[in-house]
Amino acid sequence: MVIVAAWWGSTAFGVFAAYQLPPPPVVLDAAIGLWRRGLLQQDIIATVVRVAAGFTIGSLLAMTLATVVGLSRRTEEAFEPTLQALRTVPTLAWAPLLLLWMGIDEAPKVTLVAIGAFFPVYVNLVAGIKNVDRKLVEVARVFDLRASEIARRVVVPASLPNLLTGLRLGATQAWLFVVVAEFFGASQGLGFRLTDSLQSTRVDLMLVALVCLAVLGKLTDSVIRVIEGRSLKWRDTLGEGRPG
């Protein structure tokens, strides 16, 4: 709300020229125009599908690897150095290589999004598993639970907060990466709309794409936050009192 007001105000008082920053009604008109021609829907769907596919693949892979690495010393030694090395590569640097390997189809875009989502989920979940209270694991051991049962009944619930943080960061990354992926050789999608309108200097269309990205990103974040709130009610954090 504040942002929209500032935006409207700055254009009305001539802080920015209309060709630099068109006022909200103009952008709204542009959005309606795109929608009528069926382009906006097409862009949104294309981008959402890429994010959903990439995020799902990346986070599932991350969860699997993180569980394996977090739970066993041997797999940790096998995977961890490689993954840490890969992590130091700025993830966007993968884009040219992926283009070369996979062409300009959907595959490199989804892969790039998956890479973007992978690392936050992986890093957070490994940290979560490593941080599980040894004392709680010991309680389960006294009851003679098998390692797999301890993993499922103690380690998984105890590291859930970290997993959800990882997923939230991963989703943010996924939205970031999809835009970059669409800069290269896409024919539709919100990222494509951005570069395409740059060439035709249609700032209004760029702003439509930006607003859509902001809304979609925020929406994803809110959904994960709601899940977080529901499944982590047990946490004894800020503002919880104790009786007697």
Add this chain to the structure above:
Amino acid sequence: MSRQLLVTDLRKRYGDLPVIGGLDLDVAPSEIVAVVGPSGCGKSTLLRLIAGLDTHYKGEIFVADEKVCGPHPAVGLVFQEPRLFPWLDVERNVAFGLRERDDMLARGLVGAALEAVELTQFAHAMPKELSGGMAQRVALARALVTEPQVLLLDEPFNALDAFTRMRLQDHLLTAWTRYRPTLLLVTHDLDEAVYLADRVVLLGERPGRVVDVIPVAPNRPRDRRDPTLAALRVALLEALHLERDSRLVTA
């Protein structure tokens, strides 16, 4: 005499540091034994070994005539802290050791355990809503629900204030009357030892071994104001000091 718990010539070291040096202990079914001794004499280690959490030791530990070589359903352990699973409510915490059985029998066992510690109306509370004393009662119920023959308690009431501690000691006795497990209780509190135990076992300085065993005669229910208990407490205190002083002289 049938033995519930038998420890013979137990030795344990952490690296170069011997913690337990030839400890013998023999506990009858449903007997309550308190273990006292200076800190660092291997009291907690003794419980961890009996519980099967650590199997690197020399000597022998038998529970119900079976050699201990890992965690065993016949042995329960209550730690210094409640160690409740924060994501499970009280009822599910208590049911943890029942391995997700959810039949009438399991529900009956959980209900009985909660009743034994008088927490029935808190069955659906979350751990964060409990006071320290209540949380420790839940931990006690969780250990009792599988009906272990031997229940080990590692300074279970240490972190509680004196009043809560006394109430929990009575809760423990009530639960013991119902389940009749053998109790091995490690404690710093001599009043607690003489109020609860049939025998008080005194361990010496590290490496720990038994230096004295003091039987506590009065029948239950005991009166905390009983002068016999006060006298025993004095005797214990003297024994502990004698042990330390003899070490000082020989050292």
